[in-house]
Amino acid sequence: MTKTSRRSWRSAPVKRLPRAVRLVPDETLRSYLARLAKANHLKSDDLRLHLAPDLTPTSRTAHTWLESLAIASGASIDVLCYALPELRDQHPALHLLSLRGRTIAGKPNTLGFACRRCMAARGIFTPVERWTRHEHNVCVRHQLWIGRGLVQADAQFSVAALPEIVRAQSWHLRLLRRHGRSWVYRAFLDADMIRSRWMAYKLWHTVAERRQRALTTQPLWRGHPATHAALYPEVVGLTSLLASIYWRQRTLTDDVHELDRFYAAVHSRVVPDYQPTGYRDHLVRWISDQRKLYDLAGLLDLVHTDTPRETIESTPWKA
Ligand SMILES: [Zn+2]
Structure with a gap:
């Protein structure tokens, strides 16, 4: 396409493009537009200007995208909105869509x-x-x-050589079904922070280092994808305890035997060589912070430890 013909095509009325591409659930708008442009031998920027010719790059609204994209792609507005979360806000009858449980564009995703x-x-x-x-x-x-x-x-x-990582994924999904996404998400953030602090102090490194060596020559390093994978079974194992009302109650009573039972569960579910280790152990700090929060809210006296014991699942590193 020459420069002149490209310019005139950009401002022409939107028509259906010769080639459609398959929609992928939860895809970003820029990814879908890039695939659609490539399939039709166009530049992404040209396709964007064709879909929204009168608007500047900063003011091109999703509304314009939605209507013109439906024409260009051959997909209905409803189908586009179900697949591409960024477009949903501009649907003319959003309340008619069944969006409960669907992935949203933006945080926490x-x-x-x-x-x-x-x-x-x-x-x-x-x-x-x-x-x-x-x-x-x-x-x-x-x-x-x-x-x-x-x-x-x-x-x-590939994590095929470390099946405990694959099993941790399945365990993670089971936790969501049992406790709900928002509760598990908060527990996961806490568990991830605690495991990262352990790593910073090189606490209980043995198993994680072995996994890291199986994935890469790089050492354990926060933010590295192999390190996220190497720690994932332990983060999910700790999440399972922090998301459980039964185990949380063990951390909030004055009964040291109950707290010992919690630490024994960390030993069996998270890291096999775990022992609570003073101020460097961020799990000990987390428990202390939780107790202070409950105390400030006047809730500590209301904590009971008579919740029925939940089923103990196998630890992720065991077959
Ligand atoms: Zn796959």
Whole structure:
């Protein structure tokens, strides 16, 4: 396409493009537009200007995208809004869509990439950027790490040699079903912070270092995708305790035997060589902070330890 014809095409009325591309749930708008442009041998910027010719780059609204994108792609407005979360706010009858439980664009979700092997199986061979929930870390079917720390799709790596990481993904999903997403999300953030502090002090490193060596030559390093993968079974194991009312109650009573039972559960579910270790142990600090919060709120006296004991699941590193 020459410069002149490109300019006139940009300002022409929007028509259906010759080639459609398959929609992927939770894909970002820029990713979908890039795939649609590539399939039709267009530049992404040209396609954007064609869909919204009268607006400046900073003022192109999703509303304009939605109507013109439906024409250009051949997909209905409803179908586009279900698949592409960024477009939903501009739907003319949003209340009629069934959006409960669907992934939203923005926090607490983050940008990530769909499993490249799952995409290839659907005939999609370019990276698919999508809005990712905190529990989306491993493609269980392909045993690929697709989650935290990754900044590009082709950096996804196999965790097949470490099946406990794949099992941790399944365990994570079970926790969501049992306790609900928002509660597990908060417990996961706390567990991740505690495990990261342990790493900073090189506490209970043995198992995590072995996993890291199986994945990369790099040492354990916060933010590195291999480190996220190496620590994932322990973070999920700790999440299971922090999300459990039964185990939380053990940390809030004055009965030292109950607290010892909690620490024994950390030993069995999280790190096999765990022992509470003074001020450097961020789990000890976390428990102390929780007790202060309950005390300030006047709730400490209301804590009972008679909640029925939940089923003890196998630890993620065990077969
Ligand atoms: Zn996959």
